[in-house]
Amino acid sequence: MTDPIRKPGRKNPQIRTVQPTLPPAFRSRKALGFTVAAAEGRFCLQRCDDCGKLTYPAREACPACLSMNLHWQDVDPAGQLIAETTIRTSTNSYFRERMPWRSGTVMLDAGVSVLAHIHGDVAPQGRVRMIARTDKSGKGVMMALPEEDVENMADDKQLRELTCDPKHRRVLITDGRTEVGQALAKAMSGAGAGIVFVGLAEQWRGFAGQAALEAIANVEIVPLDVTNTTSVQECAGEIGGKVDILINTAQHTRPGGIMGRRDVVTSRDEMEVNYFGLMRLMQGFGPGMRARGADGVNSACAWVNLLSVYALSNKPDFGSTSASQAAALSLAQCFRAEMAGSGVKVVNAYHGPLEDEWHQPLPPPKVSPNRLAREVRGALQQGLEDIAIGEVALDVRMRWKEDAGVLEKELTQIEGM
Amino acid sequence: MADWDIKRQGYDGVVAAVPISIPYQRFTPDPAHWWLARALGDLVRGAGLRPSDIDGFTVSSFTLFPDTAVGLTQHLGLTPRWLDHIPMGGASGVVALRRAARAVQAGDASIVACVAGDASHVDSFRTMLSSFSRFAQDASYPYGSGGPNASFALLTDHYMRKYGATRADFGKIAVAQRANARRYPSALMQRELSLQQYLDARPISDPIHLFDCVMPCAGAEAFLVMRADIAADLGLKTVNILSTIERHNAYPNDPIQDRGGWAMDKDELWDMAGIVPEQVDFLQTYDDYPVISMMQFEDLGFCAKGEGPAFVRERDLEITGSFPHNTSGGQLSVGQAGAAGGFLGLVEALRQLTGTADGTQVKDASYGVVSGFGMINYDRGVCSGAAVLAANVTGDTG
Numbered sequence: 001m002t003d004p005i006r007k008p009g010r011k012n013p014q015i016r017t018v019q020p021t022l023p024p025a026f027r028s029r030k031a032l033g034f035t036v037a038a039a040e041g042r043f044c045l046q047r048c049d050d051c052g053k054l055t056y057p058a059r060e061a062c063p064a065c066l067s068m069n070l071h072w073q074d075v076d077p078a079g080q081l082i083a084e085t086t087i088r089t090s091t092n093s094y095f096r097e098r099m100p101w102r103s104g105t106v107m108l109d110a111g112v113s114v115l116a117h118i119h120g121d122v123a124p125q126g127r128v129r130m131i132a133r134t135d136k137s138g139k140g141v142m143m144a145l146p147e148e149d150v151e152n153m154a155d156d157k158q159l160r161e162l163t164c165d166p167k168h169r170r171v172l173i174t175d176g177r178t179e180v181g182q183a184l185a186k187a188m189s190g191a192g193a194g195i196v197f198v199g200l201a202e203q204w205r206g207f208a209g210q211a212a213l214e215a216i217a218n219v220e221i222v223p224l225d226v227t228n229t230t231s232v233q234e235c236a237g238e239i240g241g242k243v244d245i246l247i248n249t250a251q252h253t254r255p256g257g258i259m260g261r262r263d264v265v266t267s268r269d270e271m272e273v274n275y276f277g278l279m280r281l282m283q284g285f286g287p288g289m290r291a292r293g294a295d296g297v298n299s300a301c302a303w304v305n306l307l308s309v310y311a312l313s314n315k316p317d318f319g320s321t322s323a324s325q326a327a328a329l330s331l332a333q334c335f336r337a338e339m340a341g342s343g344v345k346v347v348n349a350y351h352g353p354l355e356d357e358w359h360q361p362l363p364p365p366k367v368s369p370n371r372l373a374r375e376v377r378g379a380l381q382q383g384l385e386d387i388a389i390g391e392v393a394l395d396v397r398m399r400w401k402e403d404a405g406v407l408e409k410e411l412t413q414i415e416g417m
Numbered sequence: 418m419a420d421w422d423i424k425r426q427g428y429d430g431v432v433a434a435v436p437i438s439i440p441y442q443r444f445t446p447d448p449a450h451w452w453l454a455r456a457l458g459d460l461v462r463g464a465g466l467r468p469s470d471i472d473g474f475t476v477s478s479f480t481l482f483p484d485t486a487v488g489l490t491q492h493l494g495l496t497p498r499w500l501d502h503i504p505m506g507g508a509s510g511v512v513a514l515r516r517a518a519r520a521v522q523a524g525d526a527s528i529v530a531c532v533a534g535d536a537s538h539v540d541s542f543r544t545m546l547s548s549f550s551r552f553a554q555d556a557s558y559p560y561g562s563g564g565p566n567a568s569f570a571l572l573t574d575h576y577m578r579k580y581g582a583t584r585a586d587f588g589k590i591a592v593a594q595r596a597n598a599r600r601y602p603s604a605l606m607q608r609e610l611s612l613q614q615y616l617d618a619r620p621i622s623d624p625i626h627l628f629d630c631v632m633p634c635a636g637a638e639a640f641l642v643m644r645a646d647i648a649a650d651l652g653l654k655t656v657n658i659l660s661t662i663e664r665h666n667a668y669p670n671d672p673i674q675d676r677g678g679w680a681m682d683k684d685e686l687w688d689m690a691g692i693v694p695e696q697v698d699f700l701q702t703y704d705d706y707p708v709i710s711m712m713q714f715e716d717l718g719f720c721a722k723g724e725g726p727a728f729v730r731e732r733d734l735e736i737t738g739s740f741p742h743n744t745s746g747g748q749l750s751v752g753q754a755g756a757a758g759g760f761l762g763l764v765e766a767l768r769q770l771t772g773t774a775d776g777t778q779v780k781d782a783s784y785g786v787v788s789g790f791g792m793i794n795y796d797r798g799v800c801s802g803a804a805v806l807a808a809n810v811t812g813d814t815g
């Protein structure tokens with residue numbers, strides 16, 4: 001059984017913050033396919049289209065038939081530990097700081113043996129289930145977990161390097177005025193977060209759910225208006241040094257495309273929140289989080305962007321909002337690059353239409369705030385970087401992966417023709 | 418389909434000669450070029466040749482970048498008509514020997530200088546590990562960066578569980594080699610090692626402990642492969658090549674390595690040599706870790722698979738013992754000078770069979786076996802090779 005991690009004490013300001021070190025970051029282009037799947041929490045190996053052979057590590061051709069048609073495919077993650085070691089000396093600084101380190105050889109039931117990180121609760125020669133996650137370098141790695149859950153399992157030192165568990169961490173939810181923001185505050189508090197900061201613009205203006213929000217354990221309301229640079233800078237100056245997880249819930253969604261609007265006023269509001277608001281947050285909170293990626297139990301670990309899945313491909317009846325979401329997605333990609341090497345994961349959570357006033361005319365299925373909060377919490381606990389929430393988001397993302405061009409044609413074709 | 422099995426030809430008219438070892442150093446600022454040049458110079462002088470007499474050249478080195486054997490020809494003033502770069506780590510010695518022998522036999526070269534050497538700078542081991550192979554970069558280095566220690570720890574853990582080997586069994590191999598090294602002045606590790614010290618050593622990557630590991634260092638090894646008649650004219654002491662094998666990526670579907678390519682080819686090795694294992698006077702295995710030496714005892718046919726631990730318990734592995742093994746101390750005690758580690762056993766074998774091994778000489782050594790093993794590309798050593806050698810007692814050409 002893993003020893004539970006303790007709530008960290010107050011930080012001594014005299015002690016220098018540990019500079020983040022990284023596990024090896026270089027991968028071949030083919031191996032990046034594993035990283036893409038790992039970011040979604042999928043355990044994939046390459047399979048040969050022609051002879052069916054599973055193969056690992058990443059190859060350019062099938063070692064059984066020399067076919068060039070290898071594709072990453074979900075495989076059964078069950079297996080058995082057949083050899084293990086506890087590494088006590090390493091040539092890499094990241095691992096050296098974290099010695100000893102358990103790794104081993106797992107024979108997968110699927111018929112391939114792989115090298116993996118090994119959870120402390122896996123018994124010698126024990127049965128395991130594999131997970132794929134991104135590590136502090138943002139690259140996909142495998143880890144063998146015990147077949148059945150054990151107590152305090154998430155607190156395993158090596159597993160916690162791969163996850164962004166809110167337990168004992170301090171979370172900022174940027175807008176508490178929405179149902180989504182309130183549901184997330186509740187979910188983070190329930191997941192053991194040390195503090196849940198909740199941003200509110202124009203605090204004097206009351207809103208539905210205010211009393212319930214303020215009653216949630218560990219919630220602290222902070223003034224924050226993402227459309228105001230000074231407000232964001234002041235908030236970052238106040239609490240930026242202790243935000244370990246930031247979840248941006250500030251969104252501005254309105255129906256409508258281009259020619260139905262007479263001017264750019266509404267579109268500018270959308271951009272002001274969805275794009276410039278995000279950028280202000282990144283400028284205000286990004287540098288502090290980037291510097292604290294290796295700061296102990298409550299290190300900075302995750303930045304969560306809630307993005308409409310129509311950031312991937314425009315939905316004309318919400319065409320202008322889709323455009324602002326696409327801008328936000330592009331900015332998130334840039335942010336990922338700038339945060340790379342910090343150990344902080346930039347999580348993109350794509351969702352379909354929410355159950356809110358602005359999506360009221362749309363038919364179901366829609367995503368409830370509670371479901372969204374639950375899935376974001378799960379993604380943090382599991383250490384995922386790319387998730388799709390709800391049936392619509394899953395469907396659109398799948399079609400986008402299959403063929404982005406076809407998806408565009410589908411979404412933009414005239415109804416009933 | 419036609420019968421593809423053609424009987425292997427022997428190595429008639431070809432001999433190996435002039436074993437050269439440049440004493441190793443833990444760290445030096447000198448690059449690989451320095452070590453390779455030094456070995457080549459000793460080779461030429463030792464044979465009484467001029468550099469221009471060398472018409473064949475093989476090079477093995479990990480630290481020669483950005484050069485290869487090609488750059489070295491110009492650097493060292495050679496104009497060979499046959500050139501090979503052999504990047505096979507611990508298998509480089511045997512592979513260089515067998516390639517050079519065929520080149521000489523076919524008339525493509527008359528005198529081939531086989532040279533291996535590597536530099537050792539303070540950071541060179543780390544930088545070499547981090548860029549060793551694509552599979553290592555993609556799928557092994559990110560899992561703790563334990564290097565070969567971690568890879569061999571897994572093989573050792575598995576072997577111990579499967580075949581009941583104990584740390585003391587591996588310790589016996591390491592302790593005997595240290596005793597041998599104390600008779601080989603160039604060995605970097607000369608201090609006496611007891612089994613208790615071996616067992617008490619600090620863990621490096623369990624179950625691998627300190628004295629299971631080689632010390633990376635700088636050094637070079639070299640030998641000549643040449644026409645027997647030329648060697649006779651030069652008055653050189655020579656060694657005959659009875660048989661050789663080479664194999665890469667053997668048993669790729671074994672979940673974890675507990676046998677090497679030798680097991681595929683050992684029948685051919687002994688058939689071609691025309692002797693049996695019991696006739697062998699000494700064995701030089703590739704000993705990057707003791708478990709690999711034990712695997713070679715089995716896979717070369719000195720005992721059956723799984724009998725390695727018992728084989729070790731029943732024998733004295735020192736120079737004067739019942740089964741002289743790694744007579745100069747092996748890499749475990751001499752040090753691992755990169756690719757030169759793949760030549761160490763072969764060069765020592767040539768000294769043994771030419772009666773020039775001085776302090777480590779096995780009495781009346783007539784037959785010796787050398788084996789090589791190299792390149793943890795991902796989770797296992799990929800290259801293997803072995804050679805059966807014989808002293809040229811009558812001075813005839815084999």
Ligand SMILES: [Zn+2]
Pocket residue numbers: 048049050051052053062063064065066067
């Ligand atoms: Zn195939």
